[in-house]
Each structure stands twice: as structure tokens, then as C-alpha cells.
Amino acid sequence: MPELDVLYNLIPKMLPFESMEMKFMQQALVGLLLLAPMVALMGVQVVNFRMAFFADAISHSAFTGVALGLILSVSPHWTMPAFGVIVGLTIVASQRRSALSTDTVIGVFFSGVVAFGLAVVSRDKGAARNIQQFLYGDILTIGNNDIWAMIALLSVLVFFQVYGYNRLLYIGLNPVVAKVHGVRVAAYQYIYAGLLSLVVIFSVRAVGVLLVTAMLIVPAAAARNFARSSGGMVWWALLVSTTSAIIGLLISAQDWARTATGATVILVAFAWFLVSSGVNFIRGEERA
Amino acid sequence: MTDVRSTNRAAVAFENVTVSLGGNTILENISASVPEGSCTAIVGPNGAGKTTLLLALLGEVSSSGRIRISHTDQGQDLRIGYIPQRLHFDRGMPLTVLEFMVMGWQRRPLWFGIRRKHRKRALDLLASVKMDGLKKRRLGALSGGELQRVLLALALGQEPNLLVLDEPASGVDFQGGQIFCELLEKLRHEQGFTQLMVSHDLPTVTHHATHVICLNRQVVAEGTPREVLTSETLCKIFGLHMGLVDSGALHIGTKNCSSTCCTKGDTDA
Numbered sequence: 001m002p003e004l005d006v007l008y009n010l011i012p013k014m015l016p017f018e019s020m021e022m023k024f025m026q027q028a029l030v031g032l033l034l035l036a037p038m039v040a041l042m043g044v045q046v047v048n049f050r051m052a053f054f055a056d057a058i059s060h061s062a063f064t065g066v067a068l069g070l071i072l073s074v075s076p077h078w079t080m081p082a083f084g085v086i087v088g089l090t091i092v093a094s095q096r097r098s099a100l101s102t103d104t105v106i107g108v109f110f111s112g113v114v115a116f117g118l119a120v121v122s123r124d125k126g127a128a129r130n131i132q133q134f135l136y137g138d139i140l141t142i143g144n145n146d147i148w149a150m151i152a153l154l155s156v157l158v159f160f161q162v163y164g165y166n167r168l169l170y171i172g173l174n175p176v177v178a179k180v181h182g183v184r185v186a187a188y189q190y191i192y193a194g195l196l197s198l199v200v201i202f203s204v205r206a207v208g209v210l211l212v213t214a215m216l217i218v219p220a221a222a223a224r225n226f227a228r229s230s231g232g233m234v235w236w237a238l239l240v241s242t243t244s245a246i247i248g249l250l251i252s253a254q255d256w257a258r259t260a261t262g263a264t265v266i267l268v269a270f271a272w273f274l275v276s277s278g279v280n281f282i283r284g285e286e287r288a
Numbered sequence: 289m290t291d292v293r294s295t296n297r298a299a300v301a302f303e304n305v306t307v308s309l310g311g312n313t314i315l316e317n318i319s320a321s322v323p324e325g326s327c328t329a330i331v332g333p334n335g336a337g338k339t340t341l342l343l344a345l346l347g348e349v350s351s352s353g354r355i356r357i358s359h360t361d362q363g364q365d366l367r368i369g370y371i372p373q374r375l376h377f378d379r380g381m382p383l384t385v386l387e388f389m390v391m392g393w394q395r396r397p398l399w400f401g402i403r404r405k406h407r408k409r410a411l412d413l414l415a416s417v418k419m420d421g422l423k424k425r426r427l428g429a430l431s432g433g434e435l436q437r438v439l440l441a442l443a444l445g446q447e448p449n450l451l452v453l454d455e456p457a458s459g460v461d462f463q464g465g466q467i468f469c470e471l472l473e474k475l476r477h478e479q480g481f482t483q484l485m486v487s488h489d490l491p492t493v494t495h496h497a498t499h500v501i502c503l504n505r506q507v508v509a510e511g512t513p514r515e516v517l518t519s520e521t522l523c524k525i526f527g528l529h530m531g532l533v534d535s536g537a538l539h540i541g542t543k544n545c546s547s548t549c550c551t552k553g554d555t556d557a
Contacts, residue, residue, distance in 0.1 A: 048378055048381045049378075050378065099310065161397065162396075162397050162400075163395070165397035165398065165399065166390075166391040166392075166394060166395070166396075166397060166398060167391075169383070169391050169398070170391055170392065172377075173375060173377050173388075174372055174375055174376070174377075176343075176346065176348055176370065176372060177370050177371075177372055177375075177439075177442075177443075179346075179347075179348075180346050180368050180369075180370040180452075181368075181369070181370065181392060181442075181443075181446050182446075224380070224381070224382060227382040228382055228384075228426075229382055229383070229384050229387055229398070230381075230382055230383040230384070230387045230391075230398050230399075231387065231397075231398040231399040231400070231401065231402075232382065232399075233382050234397075234398075234399035235399060
């Protein structure tokens, strides 16, 4: 396997901060820089097509993923993404067949998944430590295997978004029109849900289940305020999420801050959102 | 008087089509046809199953019986363009009219820009529906009538042989509806597509349709507007008030409704 150290060694040269001398900080930064474009790209669709609740349900399925790992004695590294994808695809399949509204379908899965996780964890007191990590996330303990997995996921995701962005937009606006006009709606919906599930699960490891939806939504929501076109929104989301990741990690490592990394990243993104709202407000005034 | 059905083959033929949803029969034994090159209107009261019949045609609801869609002269499947009743979307979303058009056929993602040839095609189509002036406008900022015309342009981008419209005039003000129906008439004559629309707006139907299918869970009547839109049939499907349309005044190919677009049509007839 090629060495990631080359990548890590570049970091102190580009970001000459004392904190960046440490290997775990370098790994954390690489992890966040891989995650940022993924959440930005997927977040644009999550925001435009109101899929925040879907992302929330998947993030909570990570909880059951951990529990399943405990039962089956398999590393949660495997059970979390596997279970997340299964839940994501099942929700899409049910939505496509059921007469129930989308949020009801997701809500039903959401509660089932969380209840199962709680039931298992309540039997096993030793699981509490895993749960802590699951709630708040810990990007600082990310390892090389995780980084490789994220590199693979980012490659697949970028390919999918470059190939399918316009089609996804079409489906999001009206799936029937898209289908009649020759778009393979079902295939895109399943692949998108599968990839989104994986991104959510990796984000749970970075920022914890409480903030995972924020990771997807806040950069995209800020981008929506800044952008005047659909193409522009993607670039703004990339800018906001990447800068938030870098600045958030650096601040969290400062002696005066010493805050949880995930939460700090989200706070920076939130600051971006406030600025974007201001910009949007001023533009509105100009138009008026 | 010419019978459209005898001179044209059917673009779409419904044969004993039945649709049941959740134990309720929405459509029962529908047999009807859409003559090629016609402007066929499906009329009926609310809950008659008009939209369901369209969705069955588009493969969105499962049905028993057969729906036969004819082929082009080259033996290919008919290309279908579809205009929904409403586009439910987040109106605050940043998406320009031009991006919306190009999304239909450009593979390269919009964030890498729009290719010149796609831009030109989109602008030509927008010009054909008189919307080229609003190419930079946000989709969410368009009025109902403008959005309807952009949806028409998007559907025309499919170069359809069959254009399917669900309640084209709903949610559009009088003037918007008038511009839209004039445009459709003109484009249908220029491009020669078959038009199949659902409508409960009888003036629109009497003015534009060449073939009418009256539906109320079953086919109540089918034929030319003159044959079908009799006070007897209308009373049967809509109830008492529909004696307003005087079918004796209808002539095939002539325009006879109160809107100004019809008055204009009279001069062509």
C-alpha cells in the first residue's frame, strides 16, 4: 500500500502551526479534507431536495451498527457502514412502493433502528464507551485504514456527481418528468442513497451523530444564500465546507480553545452561514 | 364532417385498461384511442381518474389490460414529452431557467459550466415559447404561466412525437393560460406532434381539441368535440350546469369559445 506519510509531511509546511507537527493532527486534517468535499457535494442535494431527515435517520442507524458489531463480534468499522447502507436503500425502496408520505416512512425506520440499538446497548454495560464516541465523534483517532476508505469513497462519489449531477437535479425537481424524458430514476435514487449513507456514517466518526446533519446542511445552506445559480452553489458549498474543516481543526487545537474538533468545525460553518444570510439580506434590499 | 379516427392511426390505444389502488377501482375497462396528430382531450369531473389514466400511460401506476403506444415511421418507440400539472419544488433554490433547460440533455455537470451548443439549443427552445428574455431568472421567481411555458420548452427538448399534458391551464391566470394555449396550437401545427391533455376547462377543450374522451371512471363518450360535448353527455358526467355549452354551435375545426385567443382563431378557420 502506498505511503500516506508523504501526504502528512506536506501539512506542517503548508500550515506552519505547532499543533500540525503531530501525526494525529495531520491524520485528522487529511480525514477532514477528504470528508469536506463529500459533504459539500451531497449536502447541496440534501438541502435542495429536503433530505435532512433522511440523513438524520441514517446517522442514527450508526448506533445500531455499533450494537450489531457487539452482538456479532465484528468491528463496528464494518457493521456501521454496512448497516447504514442497508437502512438507506430500504428507506428508498419503501418510499418508492409505499403510499405513506416520505417523512412518515423515514420516521418509522428511524425509531425502529434507534430502539434496536438502545435495546442491545442496555444489555451490555461495556458498550457505553463506544456510545460516547458515537455521540460526539472523534476525528483525532482516525487511522490510516479510515483514510484509505475515505479516499476510495471520495473517488467514487466525485465520479458519480460529475456523471449524474444534472440527472439528480432533474429527478429532484420531478421524478415522473425525469423518467418520461429518459432518466433512469430508480438507479440514481438507489446509488445516491447508498453513497449518502456511507458519507453520513463517516461523518458520524468525525463529528458524532448529534452534528452529522449539520455537517451536510450548514455549508450547503450557506452556499444557497451566496449562489445565484445551481452550478455556483456547488462551488460555494465546497469553499465553505473545506475552509470550515481547516479553520475548525486549527482552532480546536489552540490552547485557549481546546474544544471538540467536530463541534468547532460546525461552529465555523455556522459563522459562514450568518455571513451568507447577511449577504442575502443586503441583496434583497438592493432588489427591493 | 371528417372522422379523425378513420383517417388516422392511433398514437395510443387503451384496451380494457383497469386501475385499482388500495382496493378501489379508479378506472374500469377503459378502451379509447388517441389518433395520431390529434389534439386529444380527456375531460371529466374531479376524481374521474383522468390523471390516473395519464400516469398509467407513462408507466407510473400499474394497470391491467393493454396500453399500446405506436411507433414512428422508422419503427422506433414514440418519444414522449410530459408536462406535469404542477412542479413541486423549493422556490428558494438557486437554479436559473437556462440551467433548468440544459439539465435535460447536458451530461457535464452544471458546476463545470454550460457548453455553447447546449446553451444555444436551450435559448432556441426558450425563444419558441417566448421565454428567452428570462433565461437568467431563478426558476422559483417565475409566475405559474411562465413556469408552464418553461416546462413546455423542456418537453419540446425531447423532440416529442407525443406531448402529454396534465391540466395545462391549472394554476395559471387567464392571460397566461391564453398565451400557453396559443403557443401549443402553433407548435403542434409546426412540429406535428400528437397532443394528449387532461382538462376540466371546457372552453379550452372546445377550442383546441380535435378528439375528446369523456371519462368518469369509465369511458362515457369518445369522438370529435361536436359528437361528444352534447348537453346530454355533459350532464351525465358533470351534473346539471353544463347545459352552458351549446354543442350545436360547435363545428369541427372552428373555434367557439369566449376567450380572445379563440376569436383570433376564428380568422384562421
